[in-house]
Amino acid sequence: MAVPLAELRRLAIVKHVIYLLVAAAVAVPLIAHLLPGEFEPTPNARKLFDRVEALKPGTRVLISLDFDPGSEAELLPMGMAILQHCFQRGLVPLVMTNYPSGVDLARKIVEDAIDKSEEYLGKDLVSGADYAFLGFRPGDVNLLLGMGENLKGAFQTDYYGKPTANMKALAGIRSLKDFELVIDISSSAWVELWIVYGADRFGFDYGAGVTAVMGPDMYPFIQAGQIVGLLDGLRGAADYEKLLAQKGRGMFGMTAQSAAHVLVILLVLAANARFIFRRVTGKEEA
Amino acid sequence: MAEPNDNVSSVRKAIELAVLLALLGVFVAVSLFRQWPFGLKGVALAKSIGTIIAAGLTLVMFSFLYRDNPLFKVAENLYVGVALGYGAVLTWRMALREEVYKPLFMAPTTEALYAALLHRTVPIILGILLVMRISRKHAWPSRYAYGLIVGWNAGVGISLRTHTYVLRQLHAAIAPLQAAVATGSAAALTGPWFLDVFFPFVAALAVLIGTVAVLFYFFFSVEHGPAGKAVSKVGIWFLMVSFGASFGNTLMARLSLLIGRVQFLLDDWLMIGK
Numbered sequence: 141m142a143v144p145l146a147e148l149r150r151l152a153i154v155k156h157v158i159y160l161l162v163a164a165a166v167a168v169p170l171i172a173h174l175l176p177g178e179f180e181p182t183p184n185a186r187k188l189f190d191r192v193e194a195l196k197p198g199t200r201v202l203i204s205l206d207f208d209p210g211s212e213a214e215l216l217p218m219g220m221a222i223l224q225h226c227f228q229r230g231l232v233p234l235v236m237t238n239y240p241s242g243v244d245l246a247r248k249i250v251e252d253a254i255d256k257s258e259e260y261l262g263k264d265l266v267s268g269a270d271y272a273f274l275g276f277r278p279g280d281v282n283l284l285l286g287m288g289e290n291l292k293g294a295f296q297t298d299y300y301g302k303p304t305a306n307m308k309a310l311a312g313i314r315s316l317k318d319f320e321l322v323i324d325i326s327s328s329a330w331v332e333l334w335i336v337y338g339a340d341r342f343g344f345d346y347g348a349g350v351t352a353v354m355g356p357d358m359y360p361f362i363q364a365g366q367i368v369g370l371l372d373g374l375r376g377a378a379d380y381e382k383l384l385a386q387k388g389r390g391m392f393g394m395t396a397q398s399a400a401h402v403l404v405i406l407l408v409l410a411a412n413a414r415f416i417f418r419r420v421t422g423k424e425e426a
Numbered sequence: 427m428a429e430p431n432d433n434v435s436s437v438r439k440a441i442e443l444a445v446l447l448a449l450l451g452v453f454v455a456v457s458l459f460r461q462w463p464f465g466l467k468g469v470a471l472a473k474s475i476g477t478i479i480a481a482g483l484t485l486v487m488f489s490f491l492y493r494d495n496p497l498f499k500v501a502e503n504l505y506v507g508v509a510l511g512y513g514a515v516l517t518w519r520m521a522l523r524e525e526v527y528k529p530l531f532m533a534p535t536t537e538a539l540y541a542a543l544l545h546r547t548v549p550i551i552l553g554i555l556l557v558m559r560i561s562r563k564h565a566w567p568s569r570y571a572y573g574l575i576v577g578w579n580a581g582v583g584i585s586l587r588t589h590t591y592v593l594r595q596l597h598a599a600i601a602p603l604q605a606a607v608a609t610g611s612a613a614a615l616t617g618p619w620f621l622d623v624f625f626p627f628v629a630a631l632a633v634l635i636g637t638v639a640v641l642f643y644f645f646f647s648v649e650h651g652p653a654g655k656a657v658s659k660v661g662i663w664f665l666m667v668s669f670g671a672s673f674g675n676t677l678m679a680r681l682s683l684l685i686g687r688v689q690f691l692l693d694d695w696l697m698i699g700k
């Protein structure tokens with residue numbers, strides 16, 4: 141049955157009103173700098189935090205930032221928070237990416253985390269000693285398998301062109317088997333490739349940060365113990381910031397997200413109430 | 427003679443054009459006001475200009491919410507072009523230059539050159555074969571390279587993926603109590619009984635029941651009897667809950683993208699978020 145023109149116009153107006161309401165729900169909390177109320181971080185976020193916390197100072201942690209600017213909103217705050225946590229704990233993060241289009245973003249995250257951590261620690265962090273940014277190497281899963289045999293062979297130089305052979309940040313690291321913990325922040329299948337070709341094969345503990353869309357797909361791996369801790373979407377980033385006692389983009393974003401969620405719930409309820417009302421009054425066909 | 431609808435349409439177009447020009451003026455004014463003087467406020471000149479362009483393109487993309495328009499089309503095509511160009515530059519800088527050009531044409535010693543030739547000649551030839559797919563007539567050699575890729579991936583992947591996706595998952599699914607304790611914290615036996623022991627056990631049990639029920643739902647080899655239909659029904663419920671969780675998370679992810687863009691507009695363009 142064709143929909144009358146008047147009904148289409150009404151729907152178009154309703155659609156635009158909903159867009160404006162969503163825009164307002166998101167923008168107003170951000171403009172007003174509203175922080176979320178008290179909330180308890182999810183157990184999966186706490187597990188990752190606790191695993192990082194349990195590492196001894198000086199331990200090398202491999203962090204792979206496998207995303208590009210398309211997923212920046214959710215994953216950048218996670219990367220920032222985890223890197224800052226590593227620096228605060230005196231760990232040595234080795235950062236890489238499997239996304240060629242994410243190299244500049246990964247470098248920016250590392251540099252911003254260093255700036256904030258230097259301010260917090262009151263000392264300079266030295267590239268190649270306190271951390272290493274390895275950048276991108278082509279090879280896909282071959283790279284992971286290569287890193288499992290000889291990490292310095294897979295990354296002969298860091299992003300800045302410095303040889304890794306005698307780099308202090310990589311001292312004691314021969315392959316992936318020498319890592320206690322590897323963390324992947326990912327918007328793609330890389331999060332699972334790290335399990336298949338990395339964690340399950342070489343036996344390190346593996347933590348992950350993923351977009352909210354991917355979150356439900358990760359729960360079987362948590363249940364099986366293949367992922368020791370998980371950050372799931374913007375909420376995951378806010379959880380980690382909360383555990384670090386920081387107020388970053390994740391925390392501020394959560395207020396906007398909560399407001400938008402409330403709006404969506406109200407709209408769903410209103411639309412269903414209208415539908416039921418019209419059914420009861422006979423204005424809507426069954 | 428002009429139809430009344432034509433008059434309405436032309437008036438509407440004139441109004442839309444006027445609104446567009448007004449918005450453009452507001453955008454330029456706000457950009458100059460907030461970002462001026464360029465290069466100061468601790469922000470580099472290039473970054474200021476880049477921020478204004480990014481903010482403009484973001485707003486143009488949002489204009490699609492009103493309706494499709496020429497500016498949106500321009501931005502859309504610009505994105506495709508820029509992404510293609512960026513991809514080409516990255517491929518050269520991060521793959522071809524580092525893995526082919528530098529080892530072969532900038533080798534520091536003769537030994538390094540020989541080593542590069544030894545290790546890279548075959549991969550380079552295989553890479554060239556892959557590129558030959560661009561010609562229909564000469565595409566056939568690419569099959570050898572693809573055959574190698576498929577064979578290698580199957581050989582390496584089958585065993586590893588079976589271990590990850592089947593054996594480990596099966597183990598966790600058929601041993602719910604063990605999995606619950608394994609994924610629980612070290613405090614599982616000393617912490618609150620309900621939260622640390624009972625709840626993980628029930629959750630793991632739900633995973634076991636869900637796995638069996640969903641697998642049974644997709645088992646079409648024999649006709650489902652009354653008991654089979656009941657188990658299938660349970661499987662459908664688990665699937666529905668799973669779809670609901672995925673949809674909720676998808677909504678959250680899309681809102682996060684909007685939040686990211688609004689944070690950019692407020693923090694970097696308007697400089698009022700920080």
